[in-house]
Each structure stands twice: as structure tokens, then as C-alpha cells.
């Protein structure tokens with residue numbers, strides 16, 4: 001059971017993140033079309049060959065998003081999927097696309113995640129998500145049992161996880177800070193990264209303002225405008241392309257709660273089972289991995305992923321981080337394009353940059369940040385507050 | 398935008414009603430004994446809908462927390478630093494809350510906690526916060542802040558006595574036998590001349606039109622015993638909360654029809670208060686009361702269920 005590894009990522013686009021967007025705002029439908037054009041151009045595939053799409057929710061079309069996209073871009077599809085797994089959506093989209101290709105539902109699938117600002121309508125409406133990822137709709141458990149206590153947005157949930165972790169395993173703030181520092185080292189080799197040319201030290205991280213104990217400002221992603229997309233194709237089509245195909249060899253997915261309050265055990269994250277399945281499906285060992293791209297909305301996410309994905313024992317994450325160099329030059333390359341912590345978080349597209357980070361390394365296109373002989377990579381996607389997890393194993397051969 | 402308060406649903410209202418009275422009630426599954434939070438229509442362990450409410454002490458331990466130095470949302474700026482907690486109740490379930498009446502440096506994961514029932518600015522919502530169980534750890538930190546004291550409550554018509562009516566049922570009342578003659582008189586009166594109600598040659602005999610269900614019940618209340626607004630408040634199975642607003646308006650009636658009602662049938666009716674909600678407009682508050690009436694025949698078979706909305710204002 002599982003993927004045969006007959007579908008590959010064959011092209012991608014990664015828009016340069018911007019704190020203050022320079023271009024005109026585009027609707028998410030318009031952004032989708034733009035990302036599709038650029039990703040197909042990168043792959044060298046004609047638009048007429050596209051017969052599958054995977055999308056996150058489309059702002060302008062709460063319903064019938066995939067059909068609206070097909071109509072707008074003039075596509076005829078055999079596979080259309082809307083995905084709602086927060087930051088795990090991109091990794092989730094990639095394995096769904098690979099599965100659809102292996103099943104013969106589609107030959108070429110585009111997974112695009114717009115992350116740019118939307119034009120404001122002439123008559124502004126109230127914000128559709130006034131409490132962000134927490135639903136304030138009548139009848140939503142969050143509206144009734146979490147929002148009234150101020151338990152909204154992401155910081156407090158991750159901070160609660162970090163404090164629970166600290167009470168069980170201890171907490172070395174320097175190790176957590178080093179994750180951000182090593183990724184910044186990689187960002188300094190990536191001119192597209194928001195914090196390119198701005199190296200930081202552990203002391204800088206620990207001196208940045210405390211936002212929600214024990215998380216400092218420099219341990220939290222900065223939201224930026226952007227967008228990212230990948231194109232997948234089957235063995236036959238991928239074989240006729242110039243770039244090295246990046247095969248999707250394994251995946252795992254896990255989710256069981258929305259608000260961390262209701263997690264059975266906050267310290268046993270869904271990453272563990274998702275990673276176990278992905279690694280078993282691909283038939284690889286941890287030693288085979290040449291790089292990892294770990295969803296890094298917060299430093300604590302990376303630390304707990306390293307443990308739960310099996311790179312070190314539970315409670316050993318801090319020691320692991322201090323003993324290894326996580327930069328693209330190091331012995332354990334992690335988030336080699338700078339990570340979202342240093343590249344900027346492009347909204348729902350954030351997770352796609354991890355897929356592209358690994359793809360770029362395996363294709364050998366990472367320039368100054370290229371990891372030597374990169375054939376096998378592990379990618380994680382993390383949605384909500386460590387609540388939705390998807391893991392991919394990508395391979396070049 | 399106002400600070401968000403919980404808006405109960407029919408399934409969760411017993412929880413909030415209990416909280417309004419300073420009691421914490423949790424649901425327990427009758428099939429597998431799981432005690433859980435938040436309230437649901439089914440058990441999250443086995444999906445059984447057979448659930449009981451159980452009052453608990455509200456004591457527990459601190460599972461985890463954070464102190465938010467920046468507001469988690471602009472509407473919570475007045476609560477910074479927010480001591481956002483996950484509390485594990487002694488019965489097992491975890492819940493979202495905040496810590497009050499203690500100093501930051503005394504917060505320890507695993508510390509024993511006791512419930513604090515805190516009335517909100519709207520005057521009717523109660524939230525469940527927690528303070529140290531150890532009285533020596535309690536402080537008056539909240540009073541020191543001054544600004545943290547809740548503003549004076551707006552007056553609400555939803556008193557605990559009114560809210561206690563949600564879910565309450567009236568006495569089951571049996572009417573008198575339905576006759577073909579009464580169906581005929583009713584149909585002529587409402588100008589519904591459908592042969593199904595009137596033509597005695599209809600195969601299976603005549604039946605009654607849907608709206609007839611409320612007819613074969615005695616109205617034996619003398620006029621001088623009616624309440625000031627002309628309605629019979631507590632009478633023969635009728636149940637209505639003691640809302641202090643003066644006027645009542647008809648807010649709609651829905652009927653769901655399950656089987657035919659025929660001459661010779663004897664109906665039994667039971668009312669249940671489904672929901673009581675307050676809405677505020679420029680002209681003052683309105684209270685919407687939704688009452689469900691279930692009609693069964695002499696065989697105990699369900700004939701119809703009506704939901705009546707009455708607006709008090």
C-alpha cells in the first residue's frame with residue numbers, strides 16, 4: 001500500500017516575499033492563474049496538459065472554488081481538490097496530487113497557494129475571520145469555549161505547548177534560539193529572503209521582546225505577502241522534461257484536534273505518526289535523508305518535530321540542536337532557504353516553501369545554499385497549533 | 398466590536414445555565430462512562446447520544462499556561478498580561494480558561510486550582526476562571542489593577558430563573574376524542590375544503606388537516622384567571638418562563654407532521670422549552686422563547702411536533 005513513487009514535482013514558483021507589497025493587489029483567482037503560468041513555465045509544460053488542481057480555499061468563491069478556477073484559466077480537469085489543513089495544506093496537496101496521478105485521475109497537477117493581498121471591494125465588508133484561525137461563527141466550539149477567554153491566534157497555543165514541554169523535559173532557551181540563528185545563516189545566502197543580509201545571534205533572539213512566555217519575537221514568523229506553486233507529473237511526462245524530477249515516495253498525515261486544550265497529550269504531537277508512516281512508505285532510514293525542511297512557524301515547532309519525527313529521542317531536542325549545525329552549510333541541513341522564520345510567512349503559501357526548499361535542493365538549483373549530493377529529503381507541514389500534520393519523503397532517484 | 402461572549406446553542410445551554418448559577422456541570426456518557434468537555438450531543442469516545450449531566454466541584458490542576466505580553470486580539474488588550482491556561486479537571490477533561498487572583502511568579506504547572514465564577518460586563522454571561530486552591534497563594538492582583546474591574550452590568554431579562562426554564566417540560570395533557578363532525582366544522586371555518594378532510598367516501602376514511610392538532614384540547618380557563626397579557630401562563634401543561642417584559646408577540650409556528658390524525662384518535666400533548674434567547678435593539682431588549690409541543694396518539698405514536706416562537710418585549 002502507499003505511493004509507488006511514480007509521480008514527481010517537476011516545476012515550481014516562489015514569489016519574492018514582501019512586507020509591503022509593491023504590485024497591484026490581485027484576487028486569489030488572479031493570483032492562482034499567475035502562479036500557474038509561472039510554475040508551468042518553470043516545468044516546461046503547456047497549460048493544455050494540466051488536468052488536475054489542488055487549491056486552498058478561494059477568497060472570492062467560498063463554494064465551487066475548483067470549478068471557478070477551471071473556468072477562469074480555461075482548464076478541463078479530471079481531478080480537482082480543495083484542501084483545508086492550514087499550514088499542512090501544501091504537503092497535503094502534494095501527496096494528494098501524486099496519488100491522483102498514480103491512480104490515473106490526472107497526468108499534470110498544479111498545486112498553487114496564493115499569499116498576496118486582495119483588492120478591497122468598494123464597500124468594505126466586516127472581516128470574514130475576525131479571530132483568525134479561531135472560528136467565531138455561532139455553534140463553533142472555539143466561539144463558545146475558547147475565544148471568550150482570549151485563547152485566540154497562534155502565539156498562546158504554541159507558548160502553552162512550549163511550557164508543557166518545559167515542565168516535562170526542561171527547556172533550554174538558547175537551543176530554541178539557535179534554531180532561528182542557524183536558519184538566518186541560510187537566509188543570508190538567499191537574496192529572496194526577507195531577512196537576507198541580517199545575521200543574528202542567540203543573544204539577539206533572547207533579547208527580543210517576550211511575546212507570550214516563553215516565546216520571543218525572533219522565534220515567531222513574520223507575515224508577508226507572497227505565493228508559491230508546484231507542478232506534478234507522472235513518470236512518463238516527467239521523464240521527457242529537462243529538470244531532474246523529484247519523486248513523491250512517501251507521505252503521512254495526522255490530525256485529531258483543533259485547539260490544543262483538547263489534545264489528548266500535548267507532548268505527543270501528530271507529527272510522530274505522520275512521519276512514521278511517510279518514512280515507512282518510502283522505505284528509507286533517517287540516515288538516508290540529505291536534508292529536511294521542517295515547518296517552522298515557531299522554534300518550538302522545529303524542536304518537537306525533530307524529536308517526534310525520530311531524529312533524536314524525546315526530550316533530547318535541545319541537545320540535538322546544540323550539537324548540530326542546522327544551516328545549509330551544516331551537518332544537519334534544515335530549512336536551507338532560511339525557513340519561514342527568516343524568509344517570511346506567506347500565509348497559506350508558507351507550507352509550500354518547505355516543499356520547494358526540498359525540491360530545489362534535489363533538483364540541484366539552490367545556488368549558494370546547495371547541499372552537496374542531495375537525493376532524499378523529508379518535508380513537514382504543520383497546520384493550526386501543532387494540530388494538523390503532513391509529512392512527505394521526496395527523492396531524486 | 399464588543400468583547401466576544403459565549404452564545405449557547407440548545408445543546409450547550411444547560412452547561413451555561415448551570416454556570417450562571419455558579420455550578421459546573423459536565424456531561425457523562427451513559428454507555429462508556431466517559432466524562433468530557435465541552436458539551437456535545439454525543440460522547441466523543443463512543444458517539445453515544447445517551448448522556449447525563451453531572452455536577453462537579455470544578456477543582457483541578459494546571460496542565461499548561463502562557464502569559465501573553467501582547468494581546469492575543471485587540472479586544473483583549475485590557476486583560477494583558479493574559480494568563481491563558483489549560484486546566485485539567487479532577488474528572489479528567491481539560492478546558493480553556495485564564496488564571497486569576499495570583500502572582501505570575503507563583504504559577505506552576507501541576508498546581509492545584511479552584512474555580513472562580515466570574516460574571517461578565519453584559520450582566521448575564523458567567524465565565525469560568527481559576528485561582529490557586531491554596532489560599533495563601535491568592536492575591537488581590539485583579540483589584541490592584543482597578544481598570545480590570547468589570548463595568549456595571551446592563552440589565553438583562555434573562556435572569557437565572559428564566560434561563561432555568563430551558564429544557565423544562567410541562568405536564569403531558571390528554572385531549573378529547575377527535576370526531577369527523579369536528580373536523581368538518583373546523584375545515585369550513587378555515588375554508589379548507591380538501592376532500593381528504595371532508596369526503597367520508599375517501600379510502601381509509603377522513604383525516605384531519607395538519608393545523609387541527611391543537612383543536613381537541615379543552616380550553617377551560619375562565620377569562621378572569623388569565624394573566625395580564627391575556628395568556629394562560631401555567632395551565633394544563635402550558636409552560637412559560639417568568640419573563641418580566643410586558644407584551645407577547647407571535648413569532649411563528651412550524652409543524653412537522655408524522656402520521657394521519659383520524660376520528661376516534663385521542664391526542665396527548667407535551668410542551669418543552671427549547672431555547673430562550675435575548676436580542677437587543679434600539680427599542681430595547683426582546684426575548685425569544687421557542688417552545689416545542691409534541692402530539693402523540695392513543696397508541697403512543699408521534700403525530701406531530703410543533704415549534705412555537707413567542708417574542709416578549
Ligand SMILES: [Zn+2]
Pocket residue numbers: 426427428429430431440441442443444445
Ligand atoms: Zn461514550
